[in-house]
Amino acid sequence: MSRNKFPPKPKYDPDEGPVYLYGLHTVRAALDNPGRTKKELLATPNGLNRLKESGDIGRVSVRETTPKDLDRLLGGEAVHQGLALEVDPVSRFGLDDIHALKLVVVLDQVTDPHNVGAILRTACAFGADAVITTARHSPRETGVMAKSASGALDLVPMIEVRNLADALEKLKDRGMTVLGFDSEASAPLKPRTDDTPLAVVLGAEGKGLRQRTRELCDEMVRLDMPGPIKSLNVSNAAAIALFAATAGRS
Template identity: 75%
Template sequence: MSKNKFPPKKRPVTRPEDEPVYLYGLHTVRAALDNPRRKYRVLLTTPNGLNRLRESGPLPELRIEEKSPRDLDKLLGADAVHQGVALEVDPVNRFGLGDVANLDLVVVLDQVTDPHNVGAILRTACAFGADAVVTTARYAPRETGVLAKSASGALDMIPLIEVRNLGEALENLKARGLICLGFDSEAPGLLKPRPAGQKLAIVLGAEGKGLRQKTRSLCDEMVRLDMPGPIKSLNVSNAAAIALYAATAG
């Protein structure tokens, strides 16, 4: 299992939510249980789900309620792939830029609102060893089971930084020595392998709208993915994976 990157001492900036969140799926629930910063309330599980969780590691002290698969379907929705486990939690703490000391590789999302995409980007960023994912306080998804399931545990392994002013955040990252690399399907330059050791912020916009003009103007470079086929753009989570590969392959 990937070691999480949460700062050991810094207290994160929190974003309160009115209602608890249900996380579901074995990988997602295990990562939440292993995150010392996560506040959980009750584990809802089938007997088989509980056995599989125990096989993956010891369980902390918490309240456990036995449920049937039908009970979980009713609670989470018929489309939720829960694998027999669900964990009721408080929303994860969101960090500020000042809470994470080492930022060498980050992904910055400019008003990406789809929880499936944000979750998938968290998972990919964690897999490629990124230090954090940055989102805006507005026009970003709240924590839900869908987002957490798409992240496959990464929500509890990599800091999710929330900023109120993305322009100021990009200036902050540049002051810390990161190159802000913006992506746009119509940018003049192509994405190329980056020099080894270069500190990089990969800046991605929402599908359809792309990066806002202010965000584009603050990027050090604007690039596009080389698409020889008839389709010239990708889902934002796929673009993030290609960009992270190019950033780390050198």
């Protein structure tokens, strides 16, 4: 490990520039992931001390910085806790790379990084084996996504597919029931009472699931809500769906 002082870095572009993960839990998870390429840790003295209290930081190069410089780099809204880790994006998996799939979350063109990060966190909490996204119309890995995921980006495999319809067919061939969510579906969501492998399919807010995706679902369900608001953020819907999917499992 080297600890150096350099001039502050210019503000980065999350859509084009390097990937910075920030915040204690997110940086800790990335450091603990042996499959993650870590380039440089930017840390304030206090941030570095807290990070070391949570575990070994390994051989990553450390650049001492200030809260002001991190604000300038990441933007004033970033809750960085004195830590930012420059990394390569986490490796995306193919559908054939993960053999035992009992519970997966499938995202049909969900593009908001806050939502995808929150869904990753929920998927991790409920023991999902993977989150499946499309190669197009899905967000690039950013600090915003990683912060929303609170470390789950380095814990839950992300499977990237080019053709979602083909991927759903493969999941069905592997014995999974494909459960789609739509506010207009005739059947309400109910807790599952068996151990049948399940793929929970969620669409983007507003447009929902595409027609071909709906056609390939074995079941379509809706979330019944007695209150005056009849729709939820997709990440909240994912949490309810995963609770129902796992509530009856042994």
